[in-house]
Structure formats: C-alpha cells, structure tokens
Amino acid sequence: MTPAQFFKCLSDDTRLRCITLLHKEGRLCVCELTAALALSQPKISRHLASLRQCGLLQDSREGQWVYYRINPELPAWTWPLLQNALAAVESTGHFKNDQVRLQQMDARPDTPLCC
Amino acid sequence: MTPAQFFKCLSDDTRLRCITLLHKEGRLCVCELTAALALSQPKISRHLASLRQCGLLQDSREGQWVYYRINPELPAWTWPLLQNALAAVESTGHFKNDQVRLQQMDARPDTPLCC
DNA sequence: TTAAAGTATACGGAAAAGCATATATTTATG
DNA sequence: CATAAATATATGCTTTTCCGTATACTTTAA
Numbered sequence: 001m002t003p004a005q006f007f008k009c010l011s012d013d014t015r016l017r018c019i020t021l022l023h024k025e026g027r028l029c030v031c032e033l034t035a036a037l038a039l040s041q042p043k044i045s046r047h048l049a050s051l052r053q054c055g056l057l058q059d060s061r062e063g064q065w066v067y068y069r070i071n072p073e074l075p076a077w078t079w080p081l082l083q084n085a086l087a088a089v090e091s092t093g094h095f096k097n098d099q100v101r102l103q104q105m106d107a108r109p110d111t112p113l114c115c
Numbered sequence: 116m117t118p119a120q121f122f123k124c125l126s127d128d129t130r131l132r133c134i135t136l137l138h139k140e141g142r143l144c145v146c147e148l149t150a151a152l153a154l155s156q157p158k159i160s161r162h163l164a165s166l167r168q169c170g171l172l173q174d175s176r177e178g179q180w181v182y183y184r185i186n187p188e189l190p191a192w193t194w195p196l197l198q199n200a201l202a203a204v205e206s207t208g209h210f211k212n213d214q215v216r217l218q219q220m221d222a223r224p225d226t227p228l229c230c
Numbered sequence: 231t232t233a234a235a236g237t238a239t240a241c242g243g244a245a246a247a248g249c250a251t252a253t254a255t256t257t258a259t260g
Numbered sequence: 261c262a263t264a265a266a267t268a269t270a271t272g273c274t275t276t277t278c279c280g281t282a283t284a285c286t287t288t289a290a
Binding site for chain 1: 277278279280281282286287288
Binding site for chain 1: 117118119120121122123125126127128131190191192193195196199200202203204206207209
C-alpha cells in the first residue's frame with residue numbers, strides 16, 4: 001500500500017466513520033455498522049470490501065456474521081497516521097453521534113442485537 | 116475543511132509530491148515544481164489550484180512568478196497529520212528522487228533557474 | 231429441505247476526477 | 261506597443277468513484 005492509496009482509504013466519510021467505530025469497538029460485524037451508521041447494507045459492505053482489499057481491514061466469518069477489524073499487521077508507517085486521523089475526527093467533532101447500539105454483555109459475540 | 120477532504124488532498128501522487136517538495140523547500144513557484152516533477156505545467160497548475168481552494172496551500176504572486184507554500188494557518192488538527200504523512204512518504208521511499216533543481220543563492224528569489 | 235438472516239456482488243447510471251491539448255491572462259521587457 | 265515567459269483556465273475526453281437496486285451466496289434454524 002502506498003501513502004496515496006492509504007489516504008484514499010480515509011478520503012470518504014463512510015469509510016472514515018467505519019474505521020472510527022472499528023477502532024473504538026475493536027471489531028464489528030456488517031450489520032452492526034449498518035445499524036450504527038444508518039446506511040444501506042450493500043453500501044457498507046462495498047466500502048468494507050474496498051478497505052479489506054487494500055489491506056486496511058481484516059475480516060473473519062463467525063457463523064452467520066462477518067466481523068471486521070483494523071488489520072493488526074499494517075505497515076509501521078500507517079499507525080501514527082491512523083492515530084492522528086482518529087484524533088482529527090475526534091477534535092473536529094465529526095461523526096460524534098455515531099455509536100454502536102449497546103450490546104448486552106452476554107449477547108456478544110454470538111448474537112449482535114442490531115440484526 | 117473536513118478530515119475526509121484533507122485526506123482527499125493527499126490521495127493523489129502528484130499532489131503528495133508537490134506537498135512534499137513544498138514542505139522541504141518552504142516555497143516554490145509553479146515552474147520549479149513543473150521542472151522538479153517533470154510533469155506538464157497545466158497538470159501542476161490544476162493540482163496546486165485544487166490544493167489552494169481547499170485551504171492546504173497559499174499562493175502569492177511575485178512579479179512573473181506565483182509562489183506556493185503550505186498554508187501556515189491550517190487548523191491545528193492537520194499539523195500532526197501532515198507531519199506523519201511526510202514521514203510516511205520518507206519512510207516508504209516514494210518520491211525519493213524528487214528534488215528541486217539547485218538554485219544559486221543569489222539567483223533566488225528573483226529568477227528561478229528552472230524557467 | 232425449505233426459509234430466513236446476514237453478507238457479497240453484479241448491474242446500470244450519475245457524478246467526479248484526472249488528463250492532454252489549446253488558449254487566455256498577467257507581467258516583464260525590448 | 262509587441263513579444264515572450266509564467267501561469268491559469270477552458271474544452272473534450274476517458275476513467276474512476278459512488279450509489280441504489282436487484283440478486284446471489286452462505287449459514288442457521290425449523
């Protein structure tokens with residue numbers, strides 16, 4: 001992944017909101033992101049697929065659900081950028097209303113409540 | 116400027132190369148950038164205009180030449196991102212061959228040698 | 231084995247981005 | 261004033277991005 005490609009990943013609000021929530025929550029399935037951002041499932045799925053294809057995200061299927069997380073093996077130079085990107089989102093107040101629907105502790109990870 | 120817009124500015128190689136050189140040199144005119152990157156003048160001019168319009172760059176005409184610099188009044192949240200972006204470019208070795216043609220000290224700023 | 235939930239992808243269209251080329255504009259200079 | 265240099269913009273085109281909708285795939289559960 002080149003720096004320009006990395007920035008392109010972050011250059012769209014939907015992708016940036018997904019990444020922000022994934023960083024906050026650790027991992028989320030598609031339906032949780034769809035519910036949290038109030039966007040259509042194919043839209044979320046397409047953006048997640050593009051982020052996976054460029055190496056920013058990892059996915060793992062668990063039964064019915066596909067969980068996404070930030071790829072822990074990203075190149076070293078991306079980490080400070082990612083940190084500052086999230087800090088920038090935080091400091092500008094963008095997406096401050098985005099939040100994953102609260103889950104009952106004993107409901108995860110088997111059954112996301114959102115679906 | 117939103118974070119996503121900021122990242123879009125950095126998501127193109129030509130723009131990233133311009134920003135990298137401008138950060139290194141402080142300020143450069145269009146013909147210096149055109150020569151340093153070996154790209155067409157309209158292409159450079161268009162990218163610089165887009166970066167100026169979104170607030171990332173400032174321009175100032177000095178006689179025949181228009182000098183661009185990184186806008187010193189960028190919002191605070193952009194600075195660490197910019198720093199890390201340049202560090203990323205450096206560490207990945209991209210654009211490592213880009214350099215402004217050396218100027219004789221007494222030739223600047225009146226007459227860029229490149230033109 | 232059928233149905234339903236969760237997810238991915240195909241398709242078609244709209245909008246934006248990016249480019250090469252040509253031309254206009256501004257400034258300096260003879 | 262005419263010309264040349266530096267820069268900006270217009271034009272037409274191709275490519276990419278983004279989206280909504282429809283549909284296919286996968287897994288679970290009845």
